[in-house]
Amino acid sequence: MSNATYTSFAIFGAGGQIGKFITEALVAKGANILILTRPSSKTSAAPGTQLERVDYTDVGAVAAAFKKHRVEVVVSAVGLEPQALDSQETIARAAAQAGVQLFVPSEYGNPTYGAKEGLWGKKSRVVELLKELKMPFLCLYAGVFTEYLPGLLCVDSGKCLIAGEGKTPFSTTSMSEIGGYLAFVLTTLPPSQLSDRFLRIEGDRGSLHDFAVRLFADKVPVVEHVAVLPAASAPHAEFLAFLHREFDSGSGDSRWDCVSGKRIEGAEGNHNALWEGHKWRDAREVLGL
Ligand SMILES: NC(=O)c1ccc[n+]([C@@H]2O[C@H](COP(=O)([O-])OP(=O)(O)OC[C@H]3O[C@@H](n4cnc5c(N)ncnc54)[C@H](OP(=O)(O)O)[C@@H]3O)[C@@H](O)[C@H]2O)c1
Structure with missing residues (x-):
């Protein structure tokens, strides 16, 4: 492996919520970008990118696209639906087959590596597979998108609703800074x-x-x-209540290590400083308050 920086990227989920920010930030870095999207998808090529439609379940077809475009790094930003997270298994196998050098799995939220169950368990198993395949990986944990804070507290219901204690700190990061940070470190x-x-x-x-x-x-x-967030208080009230419980347990902190069940103290627990010269925005700035 040379010490030159990466220049060629394939992105899955480029048209999604966080995928758009990651794509935009990589385009701004002048990287070569291939967007891979499902044949049925409405995702279109963003300016400065190329696009190929490919069946995510076909390892050979995905590997062929990686080879054709000399992809060095695969960035996954597929959604949280179980089927979307599962599609990363095929993509990982294709990346290993095509000699891709780095795989960024779809994370961008609470730490998940070491989780055993549910959607976080699915995310963790993708990293286990990457290890088995000897495919180098990079996971980015950023806590909750800052833009989600009003929804998270159900402010549209006219009150701030908290399922549980709500006293334990957790991390938030804006979507544009997640995209900007990832593009900066990768390039x-x-x-x-x-x-x-x-x-x-x-x-x-x-x-x-x-x-x-x-x-x-x-x-x-x-x-x-409240003990339970009423369904009428917010869309996905059940998932929000799950997040509130996560925060109470401490695992909404981007320093959290699911393997040990503890915060990682010191420099290994926070990597903001890798984005040299960046001034991080607090929630008031991000939300324009
Ligand atoms: N920190 C937070 O607060 C936070 C909030 C939301 C999400 N996230 C995380 O960010 C990541 C991306 O989530 P998102 O909300 O940005 O995603 P999203 O907008 O829901 O979807 C992203 C892309 O996933 C692909 N996709 C959808 N269904 C699929 C399927 N059945 N099989 C394969 N691909 C499918 C689509 O791409 P194509 O149509 O182009 O194929 C879609 O544009 C996830 O890991 C999620 O957990 C974090």
Whole structure:
């Protein structure tokens, strides 16, 4: 492996919520970008990118696309649906077959490596597979998208609703900074600093209670603790309640290590500084408050 930086990327899920930000940031770095999308998808080529439609379940077809475009790094930003996360298995096998040098699995949220169950368990198993395939990987943990904080607290219900204690701090990072950070490290750092790494970033931190008071106290002054988030209070109320419980356990902190069940203290627990010269935006700035 040479010490030159990566220049050629394939992105899955480029038209999705976080995928758009990652793609835009890599395009701005002048990288060669291949968007891979399902034949049935409405995703189209973003300016400065090439696009191929490919059956994600066909290892040979995906590997052929990687080889044709001399892809060095695969970035996955597929969605959280079980089928989308499962498609990463085929993509990982294709990447190994085609000699891709680095695989970035779809993470960009709470730390998941070491989780055994549910969607986080599925994400963790992708990393286990990459290890088995000896495919170098880079996982980026960033906590909750900062843009999600109003929805997370169900502010549209007229109150800030918290399922549980809501007193434990967790990490938040804006989508544009997740995209910008990933593009910066992938195009700036030498491959030796990117392989088999878990990078942990954080734009802001606070507990649900802190954020309710700090961000919304003027417009939504009532903070109510509930056992269950009512379905009418927010779309995906059940998933939000799951996240609130995660925060209470401490695992919404991007420093969290699911293997040991503890925070990683010191420099190995936070990698914001790798984005040299960047001024991280707190939640007020991101939300324009
Ligand atoms: N930190 C947070 O607060 C937070 C919030 C949301 C998401 N995330 C994480 O960010 C990652 C991406 O999530 P997202 O919400 O950005 O994704 P998304 O917008 O829901 O979907 C991204 C892409 O996934 C592909 N996809 C959808 N269904 C699929 C299927 N059945 N099989 C294969 N591919 C499928 C589609 O790409 P094509 O149509 O081009 O094939 C789609 O554009 C996930 O790991 C998620 O957990 C984090």
